[in-house]
Amino acid sequence: MRNSLYLTTLGILIISCGSQQKSVKSKTPIKSTTPVAVVPIKKPEIKQDEGDYYKVNIADITKNDNTISYGSIVSANPAGYKVTKNYFPSIGQNFRQRYVILHYTVLDDEKSINVLTQQGVSAHYLVNTLPDKEIYQLVDENKRSYHAGVSNWRKDQNLNDTSIGIEIVNLGYKTDSTGYRVFTPFPEEQIKKVGALVKDLVVRYNIPPTNILAHSDIAPTRKQDPGPLFPWKRLYDEYQIGMWYDETAKQTFLNQILQTDFATQSNSADFIVKAQIQLNQFGYNIPPTAVWDKQTKQTIEAFQFHFRPSNYNGIMDAETWAILQALIQKYPQK
Numbered sequence: 001m002r003n004s005l006y007l008t009t010l011g012i013l014i015i016s017c018g019s020q021q022k023s024v025k026s027k028t029p030i031k032s033t034t035p036v037a038v039v040p041i042k043k044p045e046i047k048q049d050e051g052d053y054y055k056v057n058i059a060d061i062t063k064n065d066n067t068i069s070y071g072s073i074v075s076a077n078p079a080g081y082k083v084t085k086n087y088f089p090s091i092g093q094n095f096r097q098r099y100v101i102l103h104y105t106v107l108d109d110e111k112s113i114n115v116l117t118q119q120g121v122s123a124h125y126l127v128n129t130l131p132d133k134e135i136y137q138l139v140d141e142n143k144r145s146y147h148a149g150v151s152n153w154r155k156d157q158n159l160n161d162t163s164i165g166i167e168i169v170n171l172g173y174k175t176d177s178t179g180y181r182v183f184t185p186f187p188e189e190q191i192k193k194v195g196a197l198v199k200d201l202v203v204r205y206n207i208p209p210t211n212i213l214a215h216s217d218i219a220p221t222r223k224q225d226p227g228p229l230f231p232w233k234r235l236y237d238e239y240q241i242g243m244w245y246d247e248t249a250k251q252t253f254l255n256q257i258l259q260t261d262f263a264t265q266s267n268s269a270d271f272i273v274k275a276q277i278q279l280n281q282f283g284y285n286i287p288p289t290a291v292w293d294k295q296t297k298q299t300i301e302a303f304q305f306h307f308r309p310s311n312y313n314g315i316m317d318a319e320t321w322a323i324l325q326a327l328i329q330k331y332p333q334k
């Protein structure tokens with residue numbers, strides 16, 4: 001941003017910058033070429049009590065993503081100068097925290113703590129399996145934690161930059177003799193902790209439903225966590241967290257396609273491309289290859305883990321297709 005500061009004889013600060021936000025411009029700014037005596041800069045009028053302005057919502061939530069802050073502000077401490085925090089609050093600001101990503105650790109409680117604090121991987125929060133009232137914070141919310149890796153959702157990538165990562169202690173899955181993956185259930189108390197924690201984050205940062213995701217949603221070819229036993233529908237129903245489809249919309253789409261031979265139709269190149277484009281439209285990073293290749297099956301599996309956990313075979317069957325249509329309709333990309 002280019003800022004040019006001009007001091008008029010009236011002592012009014014004029015700001016000119018290239019942003020689309022409102023700026024105040026003088027018709028005939030007079031640029032000082034020589035240093036002048038310091039005139040106190042007139043403070044913009046802020047209707048609030050005295051104190052740290054970050055404690056109140058200074059922006060209009062209907063116009064942007066600004067939300068009420070906790071007031072946990074990190075400021076510079078430049079040698080010889082004072083940083084004033086309650087002088088020029090900008091309405092052009094929002095939170096960097098725009099996603100919540102859920103994981104499981106594939107480790108027990110003790111090992112999860114050790115690995116997430118002593119190695120290169122980390123998360124902001126760790127939810128243990130114990131029936132206590134504790135949730136562990138490992139990284140400050142204003143800092144990045146290393147939980148997402150190479151990741152994409154809709155137009156965003158590298159979601160470590162913009163997310164809060166939550167690791168849930170869970171042993172993941174074991175593969176039985178037939179190759180079927182048997183996942184580990186989440187204890188009731190643990191789900192309640194996750195629900196309360198995510199709810200708190202969503203409210204504080206005004207995080208949209210489309211941005212509450214599984215690690216498998218943002219990295220479907222690499223990750224399966226938190227897996228099909230994680231109760232997304234329950235979080236949606238009980239805590240109003242994340243996305244879920246409307247049953248009637250799903251049924252409407254299902255009725256449309258049962259009249260045709262879905263299994264035959266779904267193996268045509270045209271259908272496959274359309275399905276890949278729709279998965280992409282919903283949020284998954286998947287190219288239109290016109291074949292049911294490995295990456296597409298893994299992406300469908302990730303979708304099923306989240307939205308159709310009763311059967312996660314990676315096949316775009318009629319019900320999976322109908323759920324995808326209902327979700328695209330309910331949560332369109334802007």
Ligand SMILES: [Zn+2]
Nearest residue numbers: 103104215225
């Ligand atoms: Zn993960």
